[in-house]
Amino acid sequence: MKIGVPKEIKNNEYRVGLTPESVSEIIKNNHEVFIQKNAGTEIGFSNEQYEKVGATIIETAEELYKNSELIVKVKEPVPEEFGYLNDKHTVFAYLHLAGDPKTGLELASTGITGIALETVTADDGSMPLLSPMSSIAGQLSIVVGSYHLLKPNKGMGTLIGALDDVERRVVTVIGAGVAGTMAIEKAINN
The missing domain is CATH 3.40.50.720 (NAD(P)-binding Rossmann-like Domain)
Incomplete structure (x- = not known):
């Protein structure tokens, strides 16, 4: 071919x-x-x-x-x-x-x-070619969201991650597929 x-x-x-x-x-x-x-x-x-x-x-x-x-x-x-x-x-x-x-x-x-x-779907119902892209997209969603929270970007100057004596912020993720799950993991571990 x-x-x-x-x-x-x-x-x-x-x-x-x-x-x-x-x-x-x-x-x-x-x-x-x-x-x-x-x-x-x-x-x-x-x-x-x-x-x-x-x-x-x-x-x-x-x-x-x-x-x-x-x-x-x-x-x-x-x-x-x-x-x-x-x-x-x-x-x-x-x-x-x-x-x-x-x-x-x-x-x-x-x-x-x-x-x-x-x-493209595997025998077990998973989507092996979409999953890696969704994983990256989920992680990037938290990075991009964090960027837009910065003051210079018209955000409130809020950090997503935890620091000593600074309360953790709440992040809402809609969806629990591969992208959503990776976004949740990234938000928790940020």
Whole structure:
């Protein structure tokens, strides 16, 4: 199979669909992997690291999509990428289409097969691909919330964590999934 990993162009998305280590495993299983130039540089993976494990570096997104069957991304394709997609493509990414029906309809009109990482479910009912992202999001929610409580950010100047002689603050977390549980743990241990 010909697998393509484009550079993410969604605003504030710096991750990459495959690491050099995962590319190495895929290539060992007789697949070709194309990486768009600089796809991993924002998180510390150089083009050379991908080439060293056998990937081919492709200059443009258009060329990458043209040469690939399976597209591995982090986030859903954005409108600038829709023109590259067609019915020969399977897109493997966090698609999050339930909250964005317009994008869902646009992607459907391209003829792609979409595999939403956030819906992959293990035999025990867990969601092994969503859980790590939810864990990070839960922890970050407390960090971001704390930031907005600072005086310079128009907050009340309140600390969430405990200090000697300072009463602990109450944090309300809505939800008890992976993100909620991690937010609770972070708030308690902050």
